[in-house]
Structure formats: C-alpha cells, structure tokens
Amino acid sequence: MTPIQELSLRVAVLAALANKIAEADEDTRKALMTSLVGVGADRAAAVLPDGTKVASVALVGGAAVAKVVDEDAFLTHVKATRPDEVIEVVRPSYRKALLAQAAKNGEEIPGVQLRHGTPYLRNSFVKDGQAAIAAAWIDGQLSLPELLELPAPPGALGVDEEP
Structure with a gap:
C-alpha cells in the first residue's frame, strides 16, 4: 500500500469510527438524561472499572x-x-x-x-481523567466495541462465522 493509500484508509476508518462514536454518544446521552431525570438526579460520576473517577456528567440547562x-x-x-x-x-x-x-x-x-430551555449534558473530566481513560483502554479495562455497542468481529468469540 502506498503512503497515500494508507493515509486515505486511515481517514476513512477514523471517519467511520467518528460517526459511530457520535451515534453512540447521542444514544448514551439520551439514555443517561432519561435515567437521571427518572431518579431525580442532576449528575453522575463516571468511574472506571477499577473505581477511578474520571469525570462528572451533569444535567444542565433547561432553565x-x-x-x-x-x-x-x-x-x-x-x-x-x-x-x-x-x-x-x-x-x-x-x-x-x-x-x-x-x-x-x-x-x-x-x-x-x-x-x-432544552436540558443537555455537560461532561467535566477530573484532573488526569482523560489520561486515566486512555490508560484503562490500553490496559484492556475498557472495550471500545462494548462502549460503542459494536458487534464482535468474526472469530472474536471463539466461533468462526461462515462467509
């Protein structure tokens, strides 16, 4: 593959991921807003599986x-x-x-x-929260496909799919 083809592929893949991430973000925000309103809360902590708080997500606006x-x-x-x-x-x-x-x-x-007004969510990372998320992803604590609700790739679950 030429350098231009590699960069073109990377742009295409990143654009596809960005679209999927935006879709997952919108759906997740709607679900969180519904959940927060349902329990009468206006914020929730974002906590990694190891218990590290990485952000606070607050329901703001709607005044x-x-x-x-x-x-x-x-x-x-x-x-x-x-x-x-x-x-x-x-x-x-x-x-x-x-x-x-x-x-x-x-x-x-x-x-x-x-x-x-229309309420919306504001995400506020704690100090080093983004770095903690990146480290958790690198360490395998977070699964991008699970967070994006993507289907597992063929063979990832130990079962080969037929073409």
Whole structure:
C-alpha cells in the first residue's frame, strides 16, 4: 500500500469510527438524561472499572426563560401594576427584571410566554481523567466495541462465522 493509500484508509476508518462514536454518544446521552431525570438526579460520576473517577456528567440547562410575546398586553399589565415603570414603553431594566422574576417563580404575566430551555449534558473530566481513560483502554479495562455497542468481529468469540 502506498503512503497515500494508507493515509486515505486511515481517514476513512477514523471517519467511520467518528460517526459511530457520535451515534453512540447521542444514544448514551439520551439514555443517561432519561435515567437521571427518572431518579431525580442532576449528575453522575463516571468511574472506571477499577473505581477511578474520571469525570462528572451533569444535567444542565433547561432553565425557565420568560419572553414578552404580546407587547400590548405586557404594557397594559405594567401600567396597571407599576405605572411608575412606564414611559412610552416598559423601561428596559424593569422589563429585564420582570422577565427574570417570571422565569424564577413561574409568575404568569400578560403578554409574556414562559418556556423552558432544552436540558443537555455537560461532561467535566477530573484532573488526569482523560489520561486515566486512555490508560484503562490500553490496559484492556475498557472495550471500545462494548462502549460503542459494536458487534464482535468474526472469530472474536471463539466461533468462526461462515462467509
């Protein structure tokens, strides 16, 4: 094989693995989010088989956000409850404070829509966590095919498959 063919093969293999890893990552994140929400937790430790903590995975985001969706209704509300905060429009600092208050306590304000952001997972490696993962993989503590849920290669389980 020429050097260009070797590099081309490596690029192709790495791209295929990256795609599979991205797919496995997405599926695993969904499963973890469901599990965390199911038990009422917001984080979990990532621990190697030998007990070494390598990361903490936290459920973040999803905070309430208040947004004015009907300017007229919002202005009418503020005129009725805090006329000192109205000039021609709601003063920007009060608007910001009122929206923050609505997001914090779920208060319904005419003309304001309260919605929740989309929660997501944030992975934070502990010091030397990535190095510990690499060492565990090299030492055979971690199986890439198992982590990616890849089928075992033919003969890997001691059984030869027919072509």
